[in-house]
Amino acid sequence: MKAVQRYKILYDIAQKLNSDLASEAVLHTIVENICTAAGAKGCSLMLMTPDQQQLIHTVAHGLSDWYVRKGPVRVDGAMAQSLDGKPVAILDATTDPRVQYREQAKKEGIVSMLSLPLMRRGKVIGLARIYSSEPRKFTAGDVEFLSALANMGAVALERAELLEEEKKQFLRFVSTAAHDLKAPLAAIQSFLGVILGGYAGELNEKQKHMMQRASQRIIELLNLISNLLDIPRIEMGQIVQEMTDVSLAHVIESFAEEGSSLARQKGIGFSAHIPANLPYVCGSPSRLQQVITNLVNNAINYTAEGEVEIRAMGTDNEVLVEVIDTGCGIMPDDLPKVFEDFFRGGNVEFKGTGLGLSISRRIVEAHGGKIWAESPCPETGNGSKFCFTIPRKANVEV
Amino acid sequence: MNGKKILVADDDPDILDVVGMVLETQGYEVILARDGVECLGKLRAEKPDLMILDLLMPKMDGFAVYKELQLPSWSDYRNVPIIILSSVREEAGRRRYELETGRKLSPDEYLEKPIMPDVLLSSIEKLFKRKQPV
Numbered sequence: 001m002k003a004v005q006r007y008k009i010l011y012d013i014a015q016k017l018n019s020d021l022a023s024e025a026v027l028h029t030i031v032e033n034i035c036t037a038a039g040a041k042g043c044s045l046m047l048m049t050p051d052q053q054q055l056i057h058t059v060a061h062g063l064s065d066w067y068v069r070k071g072p073v074r075v076d077g078a079m080a081q082s083l084d085g086k087p088v089a090i091l092d093a094t095t096d097p098r099v100q101y102r103e104q105a106k107k108e109g110i111v112s113m114l115s116l117p118l119m120r121r122g123k124v125i126g127l128a129r130i131y132s133s134e135p136r137k138f139t140a141g142d143v144e145f146l147s148a149l150a151n152m153g154a155v156a157l158e159r160a161e162l163l164e165e166e167k168k169q170f171l172r173f174v175s176t177a178a179h180d181l182k183a184p185l186a187a188i189q190s191f192l193g194v195i196l197g198g199y200a201g202e203l204n205e206k207q208k209h210m211m212q213r214a215s216q217r218i219i220e221l222l223n224l225i226s227n228l229l230d231i232p233r234i235e236m237g238q239i240v241q242e243m244t245d246v247s248l249a250h251v252i253e254s255f256a257e258e259g260s261s262l263a264r265q266k267g268i269g270f271s272a273h274i275p276a277n278l279p280y281v282c283g284s285p286s287r288l289q290q291v292i293t294n295l296v297n298n299a300i301n302y303t304a305e306g307e308v309e310i311r312a313m314g315t316d317n318e319v320l321v322e323v324i325d326t327g328c329g330i331m332p333d334d335l336p337k338v339f340e341d342f343f344r345g346g347n348v349e350f351k352g353t354g355l356g357l358s359i360s361r362r363i364v365e366a367h368g369g370k371i372w373a374e375s376p377c378p379e380t381g382n383g384s385k386f387c388f389t390i391p392r393k394a395n396v397e398v
Numbered sequence: 399m400n401g402k403k404i405l406v407a408d409d410d411p412d413i414l415d416v417v418g419m420v421l422e423t424q425g426y427e428v429i430l431a432r433d434g435v436e437c438l439g440k441l442r443a444e445k446p447d448l449m450i451l452d453l454l455m456p457k458m459d460g461f462a463v464y465k466e467l468q469l470p471s472w473s474d475y476r477n478v479p480i481i482i483l484s485s486v487r488e489e490a491g492r493r494r495y496e497l498e499t500g501r502k503l504s505p506d507e508y509l510e511k512p513i514m515p516d517v518l519l520s521s522i523e524k525l526f527k528r529k530q531p532v
Contacts, residue, residue, distance in 0.1 A: 183485060190513040
């Protein structure tokens with residue numbers, strides 16, 4: 001390979017390292033570039049486990065899933081040599097006794113293999129493996145250049161780990177803050193509940209009224225704290241851990257009873273229309289429930305007469321949910337702002353945290369969907385319509 | 399006294415007061431514990447008919463207490479109903495336990511704070527009715 005090409009590859013990787021791209025994207029570019037630079041079949045960066053006894057394929061390119069996901073790999077002869085800081089080239093991995101997975105290598109179509117130590121601050125943290133599907137001898141020049149690339153991979157790996165650790169620490173902080181802010185309020189609210197419930201003696205009407213108002217304010221404050229602390233949790237991707245197959249039909253049905261009862265209290269109608277074969281989506285059941293609850297509660301709150309309707313339907317690649325009301329509607333100027341933080345519109349009557357819709361937007365977006373509002377509702381010519389989409393569960397063959 | 403003994407574990411003394419006060423209005427005998435270790439100790443010593451368990455507590459939290467109670471050494475206490483009473487949202491509490499232990503958190507009842515006295519009392523009554531031999 002010519003020097004110009006090498007500089008180009010180094011430059012590309014350095015630029016990616018400096019970019020704002022997510023660590024995984026950077027790591028992937030690096031392994032891809034190593035493959036291209038080496039003219040190889042595949043490449044994997046393997047990190048050592050804390051006990052230094054095993055290696056884990058952390059980022060890979062050009063290798064099949066079963067090969068990469070066979071779990072932590074025991075350090076074999078070839079690996080031990082590179083972990084000592086020396087590059088090890090193996091001409092035929094299917095016969096070389098230093099290789100432990102000779103059969104798997106054969107099945108994967110690997111012939112030659114180059115193991116390079118991954119160095120970080122003078123310490124070996126793992127190794128980069130380059131796989132070739134043909135017998136191949138690596139020149140000293142190749143090894144030197146590929147080692148440089150591998151070490152940039154080591155920088156990116158370390159940065160990814162640090163970011164992950166920072167994220168974890170921040171979320172732990174948020175959890176503690178949530179608990180410490182809510183605990184005293186929960187205690188106050190519990191005392192108020194005991195008094196209001198008459199468990200500590202009779203109250204006169206005036207006392208009861210004031211206690212009820214105090215209790216209402218506490219509930220609002222508890223909601224505000226939950227909402228505020230929800231935002232970083234959603235933004236830092238906690239939803240990904242909660243992802244599972246979700247039937248939106250089931251989520252809507254489980255809220256229908258509560259929705260009907262709220263609507264009945266306000267003297268308006270409520271109906272849910274869900275086709276029997278509504279496709280599943282991949283998502284967080286509790287977060288999607290939160291979006292539906294929020295949209296329906298809003299619709300009921302802003303509707304004085306008429307009805308609130310929730311509809312769901314499947315399209316080619318997503319599920320669409322619509323919440324339609326016959327309420328006061330939204331001013332055209334306000335329409336683009338309803339999903340912003342703390343936006344309450346001109347309506348001061350209805351007290352909310354001003355975060356419900358902005359959190360719903362974050363949840364929908366974290367699922368790769370879209371959320372929007374129309375007013376008046378195009379079908380009925382009055383009220384408003386809130387819609388959101390969630391991508392359908394992909395039919396991945398495993 | 400209605401003859402039933404209830405163990406309440408919570409690190410917040412105000413919560414213990416509230417729960418204690420509410421339970422005593424119905425004639426329950428109330429035993430209090432300030433952390434998980436004390437809770438397990440009093441479970442053995444006092445043999446309550448039901449326990450109310452907070453999740454976030456010092457020394458040994460409610461998750462650990464629940465996990466400990468699944469061990470064979472506690473099989474004598476398996477029929478003591480457990481009500482979890484926590485500020486951790488039910489969904490989050492269940493997920494955390496599942497992630498940490500790989501097992502399901504399935505208390506007889508899960509109530510979120512703040513405490514609603516009527517709800518707490520009706521849950522307890524329901525559990526006692528269910529537990530009565532036929």
